[in-house]
Amino acid sequence: MGKLERPVKISLAQGERQRNRVLTDVEWRQYIVECPQPWRDVANIIRGTGMRPGEVFCLRWENIDLSGSGGLIQVTEGKTRAARRMLPMLPVVYAALMVRYKESGKPEAGWVFPSTSREGHFNKDTAKDQHAKAIEKANHKAKGQGAKTLTPFQPYILRHTALTQLAQNGCDAFTLARIAGHSSITITQRYIHPQADAIERAFAPLAVASLANTQSGESGQVGTNLGTTENCETEDSVQVTGAKGGTRTPTGFPARS
Numbered sequence: 001m002g003k004l005e006r007p008v009k010i011s012l013a014q015g016e017r018q019r020n021r022v023l024t025d026v027e028w029r030q031y032i033v034e035c036p037q038p039w040r041d042v043a044n045i046i047r048g049t050g051m052r053p054g055e056v057f058c059l060r061w062e063n064i065d066l067s068g069s070g071g072l073i074q075v076t077e078g079k080t081r082a083a084r085r086m087l088p089m090l091p092v093v094y095a096a097l098m099v100r101y102k103e104s105g106k107p108e109a110g111w112v113f114p115s116t117s118r119e120g121h122f123n124k125d126t127a128k129d130q131h132a133k134a135i136e137k138a139n140h141k142a143k144g145q146g147a148k149t150l151t152p153f154q155p156y157i158l159r160h161t162a163l164t165q166l167a168q169n170g171c172d173a174f175t176l177a178r179i180a181g182h183s184s185i186t187i188t189q190r191y192i193h194p195q196a197d198a199i200e201r202a203f204a205p206l207a208v209a210s211l212a213n214t215q216s217g218e219s220g221q222v223g224t225n226l227g228t229t230e231n232c233e234t235e236d237s238v239q240v241t242g243a244k245g246g247t248r249t250p251t252g253f254p255a256r257s
Contacts, residue, residue, distance in 0.1 A: 020190065021153055023161045030150055034137040038113050038122055039130035041096045043158055048093040049073060050162035050179055053155055055083075057122050059112040066098055075181065083181040131155050163191040 023031070028047065035043050045056045055075050063074040071089040078084050089097070100112065113122035139149040163180055171179070177188040 020160065020164075021157050022164045023153070023157060027150055028161070030138050030142065031134055034141070035134040036130050038100075039127055039134070041100060042113065042122065042127065043131075043155075044096050045073075045093050046155075046158040047162050048090040049087050050159055050166065051075065051087070052159060052181070053124065053127060055181075057113060057124070057127070058119070060110060061101070061104075061107045061112055062109045064097060064101070064112065066094065066101060070094060071097065078181060080181075080183040082177070082183040085178060085181050087179065127155055160191065163188075167192045 032040065032043060032047075042053070042056050045051060045059075046053055051073070055077070058077065059073070063076055065072040065074070071094050073087045073089060073093075075083065075085050075087065097112070101107070111121040114120065115122050115126065117123045117126065135150055135152055141147075142149045163176060166179065167173075167176055173185055173188050173192060176191065177185050180188060180191070182188050
């Protein structure tokens with residue numbers, strides 16, 4: 001097996017110091033209002049679903065379900081089986097796609113973001129240009145208002161931000177891997193950055209339960225929603241009551257009427 005003569009150099013955006021940057025809500029609002037179309041819709045979808053930019057570029061209407069007050073996005077392409085998945089829409093994503101759907105004449109098939117590019121749809125070259133213009137406009141406005149400027153970042157940071165904030169809001173690593181389309185849980189770990197307060201919150205329920213048991217002097221039950229273990233006063237082994245069932249992720253859309 002060959003050996004690299006020198007380490008591989010990965011280019012960062014000007015002013016970007018690391019790949020695991022997470023945009024703040026202030027930075028996001030400062031940025032998204034300056035994004036031109038169709039990049040604004042694409043950016044909202046990436047930020048709202050955690051999809052890869054390339055997955056959003058090649059979305060097709062036959063893989064979009066806008067029924068009811070919500071909707072689903074079906075990712076059908078990917079190098080691995082894990083990449084093919086179904087994702088729900090946040091209201092901002094649903095609203096953006098619904099407006100585009102109506103303005104496009106309510107198509108049943110075709111590219112969601114068609115263009116005159118070689119691929120026939122919005123691509124990374126146009127995305128890079130519109131992304132750069134949005135940051136430039138945001139910083140021009142910030143300087144005029146005497147506000148803090150936006151540190152440049154790569155478009156992929158939108159996906160990283162979405163997945164990181166899902167993890168911060170309590171999404172476990174295995175579910176996050178399904179959302180992200182990862183084939184390995186090891187890849188997902190890069191989006192999980194537990195802070196001191198998060199670690200403290202994880203132990204808080206155990207501390208409360210321990211204190212309650214100590215004060216009551218009763219053995220009670222210990223465990224989580226996934227399973228409850230009953231403490232027995234006999235010498236027999238403990239009895240596990242079991243876990244509640246889960247729900248299945250849909251794998252396809254209902255038939256169109």
